[in-house]
Every structure is written in structure tokens, then in C-alpha cells.
Amino acid sequence: MICLPAMPSDDSSSSANTSSLEQENQVLREEIRLLRQGKKATARRRVQQEQYAQSQERFRTVFENSPLGQKIITPDLTIRQVNQAMADMLGYATEELIGHKILEFAHPDHRPDWHELQTKLWEHRLPNFTLQTCLVRADGSSFWCQVTSVLFPDEGAELGYTVLEDISERKKLEADLKRLYDAQETILQLTTHDLKGPIAHIELLADLLQRELVGRAALLPEMAHYLTLVQQSCIQANTLLQDILYVGDLDAHGLHKQATDLNAFLTARLEVHELAAKEKGLQLSQELPAGPLHARINPAKFSRVLDNLISNALKFTPAGGTITLGLQEHRGKPRLWVKDTGIGIPSKLHGSLFEKFNPTRRAGLHGETTTGLGLFIARQIVELHGGCIWLESREQEGACFFIDLL
Structure with a gap:
């Protein structure tokens, strides 16, 4: 009796075919996914290339049409690219400048300026640097320019994008x-x-x-x-x-400042005016903080500020009035004030009160004259200290001059 091998059932054949088809479908799906990713990547690259081309075109338009001189220099100060404004500034054609070092066009006395720029940018790695220097035109005449150079990467190197402004008139x-x-x-x-x-x-x-x-x-x-x-x-x-x-x-002359105890300083300045106040029947008072408050001032110069303000208060305060010299800490900084109970200052005079030779200056209550420079000098000294001075006053309601220091 001959035995024949068993034939695969229809179910097992169908299962194998199904598995093979699934594998093929999976492969196809993966290929489709990769194709889609490739298309997206290609599309992104195309967009990036278009954006880069647009950016380059914008840069080229700004670079070439700028009224300011513009050039791109290498670390050894060789001119790689230059615009027409720069060429016109120097009196050359653009092709006559490209490939030459900027030092060839620098005034002999100002060549060190470019070496300083070179050092600041490429050795000290400053992102930008500005200087004023002198260049020589093709006709031999020289002119002043302000140079601003900015480092930027380019194909593995760092170049200097440099803007020049002719400041000869300035x-x-x-x-x-x-x-x-x-x-x-x-x-x-x-x-x-x-x-x-x-x-x-x-x-x-x-x-x-x-x-x-x-x-x-x-x-x-x-x-x-x-x-x-x-x-x-x-x-x-x-x-x-x-x-x-x-x-x-x-x-x-500049100011030589020193740390000063303002409480003691103000007390000493007020004592200087006690005799004048007594002769006019006025009372001097102080409003000082309990603890010491310090500031860096020039005592000699700043004394002039307080003397001018107190003297003005003495001139415009009737007998029986009070003049107060105050000090407090305001937002972490010293604030001083000189307040009086005098005749006040009309609002129409406030705007010009600190001007030199103020045309609206008035004589004091006892006929005292003024030079028109007192408040101008006070403002100048306060501003030289980095502070500010202002007043609050109404006519017949006294006046208060405030000073904020750093």
C-alpha cells in the first residue's frame, strides 16, 4: 500500500498568503511613509532655499542701495565686498577697492584705529565695535568717518560687516x-x-x-x-x-566726589545762614532722618547749591516765616528739599526759573538784587552729580525746591 504525503489544507494556504500580503503591505506603507517624508523634507529644503534666496536679495538690496558706506572685511582687513556709496566716498570704482586692505586708504595718523578694530573684533571677540577715524580719498583729500563693524559667520570664517558714515561736517x-x-x-x-x-x-x-x-x-x-x-x-x-x-x-572742570554724611553736611550749611535769618526775623529748621544718610558729592560745589536755595528763601520770606532744610530716603536714594513760607513763585515763572540770566527774576522783599545765575548754577551742579532739581510752588503759598541724588 502506497502512502501519499498529506496535502496542505486550504486554511493553512490562505493564512500564508494573508501573512505574505500583510508583509508586502507593511513594506509598501513604509515606502510610502518614507516617500512622503522625503517629499516633505524636499519641500522644506525648497522653502528654506527660497527664504535664503529672498534674504540674500534683501541684504543685497540694502547693502547696494544704502546711502551709508558699507563693506565686508576679512580678519586681515581685506575688503571682500563694497557698495557704491563706499566707493563714492573714497572716490574709487568698486572693483578698485575689492581685494585691497582698508589700511591702504587710512590716513597715516589713523592707521592704529584699524588695528584697534581688528584686535577688538577678532582677538577680544567683541560682537561689534565703533570708532571715529580718518580716511584718504583718491584725490588725496581726507575726511572723517564713523565706523561700526559687526562680526558675522560666513562659511566657517568670521567676517566684519562694516558701516561707514561721513562725519566731516559734524x-x-x-x-x-x-x-x-x-x-x-x-x-x-x-x-x-x-x-x-x-x-x-x-x-x-x-x-x-x-x-x-x-x-x-x-x-x-x-x-x-x-x-x-x-x-x-x-x-x-x-x-x-x-x-x-x-x-x-x-x-x-570735573567733579571730585567723596562719600558724605548728608545729615552732618546739611546741618553745617544751615548754620552758615543763621545770622542772616535772625536779622530778618526768620526761623531756620531741619527735618532729618534718625539714621545717617550718605551720598557721593563734591562738598564744596554742593554747598553752593544749598547756599543759593537758602539765600533765595531768605529773600522772599516775610518776617516771622520759616525756612526748612529737609532730607529723606526716597526709593533708595537721597532726596533733599528747601521749603519756605514765603510769597511763592507764580506758575508762569516756573518754566524759565532755572535758565541763565532769567529775564523774569525778581528783587527780594527788602530790595535784594539777584544776578540771574543762582538757580542756573544750582541746576548745573545738581546735574553734574547725576541728580535732578525741581520746584513746587504757588503764589502766596511758599515754595519748595527738591533735589534727588543718585
């Missing part, structure tokens, strides 16, 4: 203003110093005449009055000259 204006300022300062100094001598002589002669009149009863009252007026005029003129010289000194 420099010329600065030089002209300096010459004018120096000339005015010289004239002012000579005038004030030359006037001090004659005024002192007049004052001395008036004093001598007063002494001569002693004992001459018939002539004394009228002549003594005139001589008193002469002496008062001399005092006023001297005060004005001293204020003018003081303003010039503020412009010319």
Missing part, C-alpha cells in the same frame, strides 16, 4: 563750536578779571571818601548816601563777576 561743526566756545571763554575770563580790579578800586575810593566825610556834618548825610549806593553797586558787580567765573569753572 567734525567741522564741532571744531567751529569749540573755537567759538574757547574764544568766548577767553573774552569772558579776560573781561571779568579786568573788571574786578577797577571795581575794587572804586569800592576802596568810596570807603576812603566816607572816612574823609566823618566830622563834616553839613555834607555827611547826602554824600554818605551816595557813597553807600556806590559801595552797594560794587558789591553787586563783584557778585555777578564771581557767578560768571563760577559758571565757567563748572564747564571746565
